[in-house]
Amino acid sequence: xxxxxxxxxxxxxxxxxxxxxxxxxxxxxxxxxxxxxxxxxxxxxxxxxxxxxxxxxxxxxxxxxxxxxxxxxxxxxxxxxxxxxxxxxxxxxxxxxxxxxxxxxxxxxxxxxxxxxxxxxxxxxxxxxxxxxxxxxxxxxxxxxxxxxxxxxxxxxxxxxxxxxxxxxxxxxxxxxxxxxxxxxxxxxxxxxxxxxxxxxxxxxxxxxxxxxxxxxxxx
Numbered sequence: 001x002x003x004x005x006x007x008x009x010x011x012x013x014x015x016x017x018x019x020x021x022x023x024x025x026x027x028x029x030x031x032x033x034x035x036x037x038x039x040x041x042x043x044x045x046x047x048x049x050x051x052x053x054x055x056x057x058x059x060x061x062x063x064x065x066x067x068x069x070x071x072x073x074x075x076x077x078x079x080x081x082x083x084x085x086x087x088x089x090x091x092x093x094x095x096x097x098x099x100x101x102x103x104x105x106x107x108x109x110x111x112x113x114x115x116x117x118x119x120x121x122x123x124x125x126x127x128x129x130x131x132x133x134x135x136x137x138x139x140x141x142x143x144x145x146x147x148x149x150x151x152x153x154x155x156x157x158x159x160x161x162x163x164x165x166x167x168x169x170x171x172x173x174x175x176x177x178x179x180x181x182x183x184x185x186x187x188x189x190x191x192x193x194x195x196x197x198x199x200x201x202x203x204x205x206x207x208x209x210x211x212x213x214x215x216x217x218x219x220x
Contacts, residue, residue, distance in 0.1 A: 014054070021051075021203060022058045025170065028200055035142045036168040037200075040152045040161040041175065042184040044075075047205040048174040052151040053081040060112035064146040067105070068115045071152045071164060073125040076118025078151055082108040089119020094133045101140060114145070125153075129163045138167060155188040165197035173199065177206035 025034065039055070041048040052068060060066045069090060070078035079086040084106045093104045093116065106115045122128060141148050150168065155161040165171050171192060175185055185202070192199055 015058070018051075018054045018058045021055060021172075022062075025200060028170065034147070034169050036138065036148045036150065036170070038071075038150045038152050038161070038164050038168040038171045038197075040165075040171065040173060040188075041154045042156050042173070042180055042188040043154050044157070046154075046174050046176040046180055047203075048154075049077045049081060049151050051172070051174050051203055051205070052149055053078065056113055056149045057110055059147055059149075060110060064112060065144075066113050067141050067145040067148045068113065069141070069148060069150045070116065070118040071129065071150050071160065073118045073122055073128070073160075074153065074158070076151075078115060079117040082106075082110075082113075082115050084108060084115065084117065086117045086119065089117035090137075091119035091122040091125070091128060093119070094128045094131065094137065095122075099133070099137065099140070101144070126159050126163060129160055135167065155191050156184055162191055162195045162197075165192055166195050169198060170200040171197045173202045175202055175204055177204060179206065 025037065028034070037055075039048050039052045049070075049072075056066045056068045068078055068082075070076040071090060073089075073091045076086065076089070079089075088104050090104070093099060093101075096103075104116055104119075106117065108115055128134060138148070150164060152164050153160045155173075161171075173185070173188055173192070189199070
């Protein structure tokens with residue numbers, strides 16, 4: 001769990017930035033209806049999976065019961081983020097007629113955080129996310145957890161994000177300085193708007209910040 005800075009170093013600049021993101025999301029839904037958040041990006045390598053894991057841990061620190069769902073069934077990485085096996089994941093759950101969550105939800109070494117990994121690579125990830133099984137799955141986990149955070153493939157690469165965006169409360173787009181081409185980010189925004197996604201905003205990774213300028217010695 002080396003990349004989960006919110007757990008390892010909760011007073012770091014990165015952790016505080018994640019807390020700001022958490023607070024902004026909370027205030028965006030003052031009526032308390034925020035249950036599902038999709039995190040995606042334009043292309044690979046922008047930090048969406050890192051953001052997903054750290055945001056989940058940040059919400060869990062408030063005492064909320066959080067479920068992370070790795071919807072990137074082609075190249076899922078949340079099992080690596082949390083140090084668990086990828087066996088019996090989302091793809092396997094969605095074709096299981098019984099859909100017993102206890103068989104697929106993995107406990108991790110962080111209080112209040114549970115995980116459903118991506119699972120076996122299926123031949124039809126987009127079809128699984130469009131299925132009634134996925135809709136049923138979302139209803140089940142929304143009833144059981146305070147918040148569900150979904151790590152979804154990049155928007156411009158496969159149709160998965162456009163499908164899932166229609167089923168969640170908020171969508172976050174992750175980008176990275178000197179990695180995300182502006183035209184790809186604009187294309188991502190347009191594609192999500194075309195499906196009427198509720199875009200909460202954009203997270204920009206890779207911004208260098210001096211620790212001295214950020215409340216000085218407190219973070220040392």
